[in-house]
Amino acid sequence: MTQERRSLGADSWRASPNAIRLNQSTRLMRRDVLLSGIGALAAWGGMGATPVLADTVPAPVQDPGVARFMDVSHCLTDRTELDPAVGAALYAGMVQATPERAAQVASLYELKATKRLITAAELAKAAEKADKSLKDAIHDIMVGWYRGVAGGKVVVYRSALMFDITKDAIYPKTYAAGGPFYWTSKPPEVARPTGLPALSPSPFVVEPT
Amino acid sequence: MPSDQTLSADVVIVGSGVAGSSIANELVRAGLSVIVLEAGPRVDRQHFVENFRNLENKPSYQGPFPSTPWAPHPPNQRSPNKYLHTTGPDAEAYQQAYLRVVGGTTWHWAGCAWRYLPSDFELKTRYGQGRDWALSYDDLEPFYYQAEVMMGVCGPDPSVEDLGSPRKQPYPMEALPLSYAGEQFRKLITEKTPWRVVHEPQARNTRPYDGRPTCEGHNNCMPICPIGAMYNGSYSVYHAEAAGAKFIPNAVVYRIERDAANKKVTAVHYYDPDKGSHRVSGKYFVIAAHCIETAKLLLLSADEQSPNGVANSSGHVGRNMMDHTGVQVTFISGDKALWPGRGPLETNVIDNFRDGTWRDERGAYLVHMVDDNQVDFATQLAIAKGYVGRELEEQIRYLASHTVRLFSHNEALPDPENRLTLSRTEKDALGIPHPQVYYKLPQYTVRSCDHTRSVFRQLIHLMHGTDEEWTPGYFPQDHPSGSTIMGADPKDSVVDGHCRTHDHENLFIASSSVFSTVGTGNITLTVAAIALRVADTLKKELLHG
Numbered sequence: 001m002t003q004e005r006r007s008l009g010a011d012s013w014r015a016s017p018n019a020i021r022l023n024q025s026t027r028l029m030r031r032d033v034l035l036s037g038i039g040a041l042a043a044w045g046g047m048g049a050t051p052v053l054a055d056t057v058p059a060p061v062q063d064p065g066v067a068r069f070m071d072v073s074h075c076l077t078d079r080t081e082l083d084p085a086v087g088a089a090l091y092a093g094m095v096q097a098t099p100e101r102a103a104q105v106a107s108l109y110e111l112k113a114t115k116r117l118i119t120a121a122e123l124a125k126a127a128e129k130a131d132k133s134l135k136d137a138i139h140d141i142m143v144g145w146y147r148g149v150a151g152g153k154v155v156v157y158r159s160a161l162m163f164d165i166t167k168d169a170i171y172p173k174t175y176a177a178g179g180p181f182y183w184t185s186k187p188p189e190v191a192r193p194t195g196l197p198a199l200s201p202s203p204f205v206v207e208p209t
Numbered sequence: 210m211p212s213d214q215t216l217s218a219d220v221v222i223v224g225s226g227v228a229g230s231s232i233a234n235e236l237v238r239a240g241l242s243v244i245v246l247e248a249g250p251r252v253d254r255q256h257f258v259e260n261f262r263n264l265e266n267k268p269s270y271q272g273p274f275p276s277t278p279w280a281p282h283p284p285n286q287r288s289p290n291k292y293l294h295t296t297g298p299d300a301e302a303y304q305q306a307y308l309r310v311v312g313g314t315t316w317h318w319a320g321c322a323w324r325y326l327p328s329d330f331e332l333k334t335r336y337g338q339g340r341d342w343a344l345s346y347d348d349l350e351p352f353y354y355q356a357e358v359m360m361g362v363c364g365p366d367p368s369v370e371d372l373g374s375p376r377k378q379p380y381p382m383e384a385l386p387l388s389y390a391g392e393q394f395r396k397l398i399t400e401k402t403p404w405r406v407v408h409e410p411q412a413r414n415t416r417p418y419d420g421r422p423t424c425e426g427h428n429n430c431m432p433i434c435p436i437g438a439m440y441n442g443s444y445s446v447y448h449a450e451a452a453g454a455k456f457i458p459n460a461v462v463y464r465i466e467r468d469a470a471n472k473k474v475t476a477v478h479y480y481d482p483d484k485g486s487h488r489v490s491g492k493y494f495v496i497a498a499h500c501i502e503t504a505k506l507l508l509l510s511a512d513e514q515s516p517n518g519v520a521n522s523s524g525h526v527g528r529n530m531m532d533h534t535g536v537q538v539t540f541i542s543g544d545k546a547l548w549p550g551r552g553p554l555e556t557n558v559i560d561n562f563r564d565g566t567w568r569d570e571r572g573a574y575l576v577h578m579v580d581d582n583q584v585d586f587a588t589q590l591a592i593a594k595g596y597v598g599r600e601l602e603e604q605i606r607y608l609a610s611h612t613v614r615l616f617s618h619n620e621a622l623p624d625p626e627n628r629l630t631l632s633r634t635e636k637d638a639l640g641i642p643h644p645q646v647y648y649k650l651p652q653y654t655v656r657s658c659d660h661t662r663s664v665f666r667q668l669i670h671l672m673h674g675t676d677e678e679w680t681p682g683y684f685p686q687d688h689p690s691g692s693t694i695m696g697a698d699p700k701d702s703v704v705d706g707h708c709r710t711h712d713h714e715n716l717f718i719a720s721s722s723v724f725s726t727v728g729t730g731n732i733t734l735t736v737a738a739i740a741l742r743v744a745d746t747l748k749k750e751l752l753h754g
Contacts, residue, residue: 078598120598142592142601147585149265157262162588165602166609169548173267173429173582174258180415180423183388183552190546190610195600204593206586206678207266209286209306 065102066091068109069141075112076120076141077161089155090144097151104137124198135199218244218455219751221477221491223462223506224498226313227733228719228740230445230456231359232495235744237454241751244489245449246460246479248280248502249309254443257316257433267585270317270432270687271306278638279461279482280309286685293501294632294645302534302683303627303648307499311458312443314499314687315733317432319555320412320439322362323730324353324374324738328564332726336569338653339622342725343697343706346374349738352745354378356737357410360440361418364410372407373563382415384408385424390547391557394578401671404561406578412440412734413553419444426552428582439553460487463641465494465510465519467713474519474716480639493715493747497740500530500722504629504692505644520693520710520718525703527629529691530646531727533618534654535574536661537680539586543673546610550582562660563729572620572657575729576664583612590676613672615665616684618729619657623691624649650683658683688732690721708743719743 066084069091073082094101108127117123127134144150148160163172169187171177220236222229225247233243252274260273269285276282276292283293288301295303307314327346332339356362357380364380365372385408387395395406413424424438434441450456457479464478466488476490496503504527508518518526559576587608596604627649631642650658669677696702699711704723710716719740721732728735 076597078602121600124595124597138597139592142597143589146588146592146601146605152265154263154265161602162584162605162609165605166584169610170550170582170584171427172584173550174262174427174433174435176425176427178426178551180425181386181552183426184386184392186389187546187548187551187610190606193600193603193607195596195603197595197600198597199595201595202593204590204678206589207268209266209268209270 065095065105069105072105072108072112072123073141073145075117075123076138077145078120082145083159086145086148086156086159090141090150093150093153093155094140094144098140101137101140104134105141107131108134108137121196121198128199135202138199139202216244216487216489218242218489218491220244220493220495220747221246221489222495222497223477224248224313224496224502224720225311225442225446225456225458226497226499227315227442227445227737228313229495229497230312230442230449231356231737232497232719232740232744232747233454233456234445234449234452235741236747236751237449237452239748239752241748243449243454244491245446245454245456246462246477246489247309247311247456247458248461248498249282249311249458250277250280251311251456251458252316254433254435254437258435261429261433271308273432274308274310274316276309277459277482279459279480281637281643282307282309292643294635294643295648296645297627297647297649299534299648299650299683302650302685303530303532303646303689304685305501305532305689306685306687307501307689309499309502311456312441312446315441316443318441318731318733319430320434320553321555321731322357322360322364322410322412322734324372324410325728325730325735326373326564327375328568329726329728332568338569340694340696340725343695343702348706349735349742350375350377352738352741353734355741356734357381359445359741360412360734360737361414361421362410362412362734363415365408370407372410372560380410382418385411385413385415385553385556387557388426388549388552388580390549390551390580391578393545393547394557397671398559402667404559406557407560409556409558409577410734411553411556414438424553428550428552428554428580430554461639461641462498462506463509463639465496465506465716467514467519471514471712472714474713484639492751493717495717495719495743495747497719500689500692500720501629501644501646503718503720503722505631505642507693508629508631509641515712520703520712520716522712523699523701523703525625525694525701527692528625528627529623529694530627530629530648530689531621531623531691531724533574533686533688533727533729533732534621534650534658534683535617535619535686536658536665537614537616537684538665538669539612539614539678540669540672540674541608541676542611542613543675544611547613548610549578549580549612549614550584550609552580554580556580562664570653570656571660572622572651572653573729574617574619574657574661576615576617576661579614579616581614582609583614584609587612613674615668616686617658617661617665618686618688618731619654619661620729621691621727622651622653623694623725624651627691629692688721688727690724690727690732693718693720693722695723695725707746708739709746717743717747
């Protein structure tokens with residue numbers, strides 16, 4: 001991010017307030033990714049080069065990695081429906097930031113198929129037992145779908161699953177729609193969960209402000 | 210680039226934040242000509258909202274506001290930092306965040322609009338600590354009200370909830386209703402402790418006000434209110450411009466020129482982004498450039514006439530750096546769901562520790578139960594704990610509805626050893642040195658923070674809390690103050706009670722840099738009140754001689 005900002009010359013900084021936008025290439029790319037679905041990989045590769053406009057994107061490339069990622073994601077979220085366009089963008093971002101994730105997603109896919117694993121907990125436990133490094137891949141997949149972040153960049157904000165599962169109580173910041181003083185109403189009670197973690201715990205590091 | 214040397218106005222103001230823009234608005238509406246020089250660019254809300262939504266680290270208040278090469282500001286609060294270099298035993302506790310843009314740092318404040326207590330202005334007389342200000346609460350009271358009207362402050366009826374700062378007028382708007390979480394917290398404190406929770410005065414609309422809408426509770430006051438229901442300095446800029454004030458963005462003032470006698474300022478000089486130099490002359494000058502940048506500019510202007518810097522015959526420019534350095538903890542409540550984050554960010558405060566006889570020994574403080582959306586925090590925590598799938602979703606809901614964050618503003622004292630100087634090694638794109646600050650937390654503040662920790666532990670116990678995460682060390686609150694300290698004696702202070710520099714009769718400073726002590730409430734309303742008092746003084750002198 002820092003590098004991208006620095007690459008903007010003084011003229012572009014001064015051209016208009018738009019010049020002070022953060023991380024321009026990320027936003028362009030994210031739009032392209034979402035518009036073009038699985039064909040997004042081509043757009044992701046174009047980062048930093050000439051912006052790829054949606055209507056010039058060639059026919060979608062059927063990366064088998066994306067299909068495997070979607071299958072593994074359905075399992076690890078215990079969900080039957082996930083947005084494939086978001087999935088393609090998450091996979092592309094994850095693999096771009098950490099190339100070994102492609103092979104790790106393939107390993108998770110194989111593990112799930114060969115051991116006929118059904119639930120997220122089953123797959124996660126089996127994966128960590130088989131290969132400790134797969135835990136990092138699972139974390140990335142969880143961060144992707146639930147936080148909407150891949151490779152340290154925001155792929156989706158409002159559509160992240162963490163907001164889907166809390167939407168009966170709270171709005172994503174900057175998207176409140178309850179009207180003035182909605183906040184005085186009583187939100188839903190939440191019972192203490194009884195489910196157990198499937199993976200070993202990791203250090204929890206809060207990013208400094 | 211050819212340099213313009215013909216700019217001139219009755220009053221030249223450096224800095225376009227709350228202080229500079231509100232002075233400009235007052236003066237231009239009184240018929241005076243005003244030029245405001247702002248180091249940073251002109252910006253608009255929607256780009257910052259978009260930047261926020263694209264930011265991975267959402268709690269980074271500086272994150273959506275990238276700075277320009279010619280007017281850098283701290284990119285974050287990390288230490289070491291790429292702009293504000295802090296040193297000393299408590300270097301990390303002084304890692305302040307602020308913005309250099311048109312409108313200033315209130316683009317990302319939380320709107321907390323406290324008046325100081327009368328005792329805050331008389332700490333030395335009442336408690337034998339720190340200093341007294343060279344003005345009293347009564348001197349400032351009319352300007353507090355003027356600032357509240359300018360910003361649009363909502364607050365409680367003093368006959369029902371007296372916040373300790375006597376008022377001649379009610380708040381311009383009714384208090385903001387507490388959120389469900391805030392109300393539950395208030396009930397707990399009322400029923401189970403000797404303390405109380407009050408409605409925090411807020412520069413936030415509880416009805417349409419000054420052409421801005423009622424707050425809709427987007428919970429994003431910091432870093433950026435998406436709809437402008439919260440006041441920030443840009444509104445005073447717009448009002449001042451509409452009345453004819455001239456604002457020049459990307460104008461980095463680097464020199465303050467004086468007459469041969471060194472008694473009057475004759476002009477300021479600024480660089481444009483290409484380092485073309487421009488001279489702006491005037492009758493009066495106001496430096497309103499934030500506590501850190503104001504002291505930096507005065508030191509930067511050192512020359513043969515003033516080898517230690519402008520307005521610095523006392524040697525106190527850059528000294529006495531203060532903040533509300535506090536304590537912060539996050540934990541998971543074991544009681545019923547609170548769902549913090551529904552509504553504005555900071556609405557309730559425990560105010561019992563703002564004053565007391567113990568202030569002769571330890572600093573005062575106030576406590577915020579921060580009403581912050583915890584969904585992202587909960588998600589990161591649940592993933593780190595090892596949850597996946599359905600169990601992860603249950604955890605996210607539980608943690609998001611039960612996470613509580615408390616933090617405090619603890620009172621510092623003016624210590625000349627806590628000092629801002631110019632970096633000898635680090636410079637910006639124009640060759641201007643970065644600021645550096647030596648900071649050692651006063652024992653007065655350390656004892657205050659110890660007391661706060663004991664109160665927080667009691668609160669965690671009362672709420673059956675688990676998973677305590679204490680922010681390591683001390684928590685900077687971005688309320689820097691004291692760098693051009695006010696006092697009656699020119700030998701140990703920089704400005705007098707009217708914020709006029711002792712050394713230069715037509716040079717004023719309007720900033721938290723003039724604070725003699727720092728009290729406990731957020732500093733912005735006091736900055737605005739002081740600025741409006743400076744405007745009043747200037748109007749009297751310029752219009753009535």
